[in-house]
Amino acid sequence: MRFGVVVFPGSNCDEDAHHAAKDLFGQDAEYLWHKDTDLKGADVVILPGGFAHGDYLRTGAMARFSPIMREVAAFADRGGPVLGICNGFQILLEAGLLPGAMLRNRSLKYQCEHVHVRVEQTDTPFTSAARPGQVLRIPIGHGEGNYYAPPETIARLEANRQVVLRYTDPQGRQDDASNPNGSVHAIASICNERRNVVGMMPHPERACEVLLGGVDGRVIFDSVISALARGPERPALLEVGRPA
């Protein structure tokens, strides 16, 4: 299986994601420069963390105009699995591939720490190997991860079960103290209605090795690798690679 890791000027978690896919999970992995106009046969696309285009104006605001994003949108439209991590999540929001927007953390600080998130949905390609309610300990590192959407959008996200991860305490209980950035409904991750596009603020690629302090991020990679391997069971993923 081939991972495509998009590299924008200012991406800084691209090598971490590439390393996880290739060296830890033994998968094929390719970097996709933001000016590229094809996905080099990627079966799954990762928009990594960082500060794409310097995050000038707003986080992720400029990246959506990069040529590669047209291909990523077409791939998503065909049902291809797309994961946006941190800045990648912000880019998916600005590109309109996911609903909502990010505000400054309510602390107004850049927060770099391990947090706990509860898996709310396991029928996405990036959480299918997790147990419902499983609590993952994964690091965050962001200044603008305070997820916001208007109340009607939040209601729709909840009704459609599009909230994939929520910030909780280590026992999986939702409380204000465990919400690191003030996100509405403690949202750490959402998916689109079709469930093949997922954005998440925590960094699973930084939590795949004991040496780095934890391996709870592995389940995200395990999920998409096994989801694609058993493609025929998953109608949304059957269409991967089919021309638009």
Added chain:
Amino acid sequence: MRARVFVTLKPSVFDPQGKVIADALHSLGYDGVADVRQGKYFELDLAATEAGAAKALAAEVADKVLANPVIESYRIEVD
């Protein structure tokens, strides 16, 4: 012509930076400042020579790039 674009968070969206600025002003004794909303200000130098066209172009740029309509609104002045 010149267009000035003021982008601010919508009234319904909590503004953490504005809140901190308001708190700071209150701690300095400026109790007469009830609330603060902060935002961004852009000056656009435009080739347009007519106010209507200038405003339309500025609005298009604001819609597409300068503001995120999910959380922000904007106001335009041209001269």
